[in-house]
Amino acid sequence: MSRAKSPLADNTQAILRHWREAVPNDRLAHLVKDATRALLRALQMRLSAHSVSLGHWTFLRVLWEKDGLTQKELSERAGVMEPTTFSALKAMERFGAVTRSRMPGNRKKIFIYLTPKGRLLKAKLVPLAEEVNEIAIRSVKAADIAITRQTLLSIIENLARDEIETTVKEHRIPSTREWAERGVAIAKGKRGRAKKRA
Amino acid sequence: MSRAKSPLADNTQAILRHWREAVPNDRLAHLVKDATRALLRALQMRLSAHSVSLGHWTFLRVLWEKDGLTQKELSERAGVMEPTTFSALKAMERFGAVTRSRMPGNRKKIFIYLTPKGRLLKAKLVPLAEEVNEIAIRSVKAADIAITRQTLLSIIENLARDEIETTVKEHRIPSTREWAERGVAIAKGKRGRAKKRA
DNA sequence: ACTAAATTCTTAGAGAGCTAAGATGTTTGC
């Protein structure tokens, strides 16, 4: 829909110049952020031709793998907070890609199912994402991609660990149970179930 | 101010689990996005103790290097669009970190200067960013960081090039001048000046 | 010199994300 024109391209040019000129030491965050923007932008441009937004894509991708999940589960798998999930799914329901329904036996949980329309989008949309990926890593050695992947993973992990430690320190012992959950979660990669019983 | 507590940490755990479990092929974008979130979140948590938001940080960093720039220039250096710059600077002016003023000779351009308050923040804030960076890349080999940096740069570059080519194709020859600018810009990394004269 | 084009700032409105807190249900512990 709103395909980018010159101002955007110019802006991207500015970013590129910027990075080619000076890449000092603390700027990793900035660089990662710009890469994210470039990737999301490329994807968004392609998705918009099918009236799908980035927010929808995030959940569609999860749902194509497995639907019939609750909003909570979807939030976890998509890696976003629940209110984000809530409004995205409301919009997707309006759009006709999913249904939200309660099941007999539990009137609180809401299960999300793809509609035929939502399911059909997969064949159209996945190739677009693959195209973006192909373009993005064109000319980059597979080994370098692997290293990048691992580095990013380490960054996420390091920061997550630090956040937990910092939070614990600030809380001054935030209940043994809470601490245990966290320790377990990071040490063994246990499922969220740890949360519900300790 | 709003220091993260358990829900957040849990969420980060979910993300980590997610990445440890399955890292298929197309998910680079997703991984980069999550790394961005982790980095920005860590920075934001620290900045908020000084009542500085991420949006302000973005511009402060540019201004500490050189102030007296126009909003347009600031947008380019910060890598965001002008309306974003506009509202961030308005807020920063209200906060007392910068002044926005016209100069005799040109009543259109607005020049941004740091106030003493804005200047003083540097000594407090820069160490926080360095701390985040140190934590993030802790345990990652310097060589791997270098490769990651280069890979991300290539990704940005590849996508920018593609966006330009795609846009050109769609426009069906979008005026020779425009095309030239873009070609030149990407080929030689020329300054934005190309824009104003071709 | 004066209109037309280009720049720059501004306004308006939307998307995607977050936190905090409210509502509504379900479980658990006495």
Place this chain on the structure above:
DNA sequence: GCAAACATCTTAGCTCTCTAAGAATTTAGT
């Protein structure tokens, strides 16, 4: 068996970012 604790969905409201379009001012072409 019921009150308290917990879980899940929802609402409200904020941030950062973008695009599109309007307003003001400067530059350029004839």
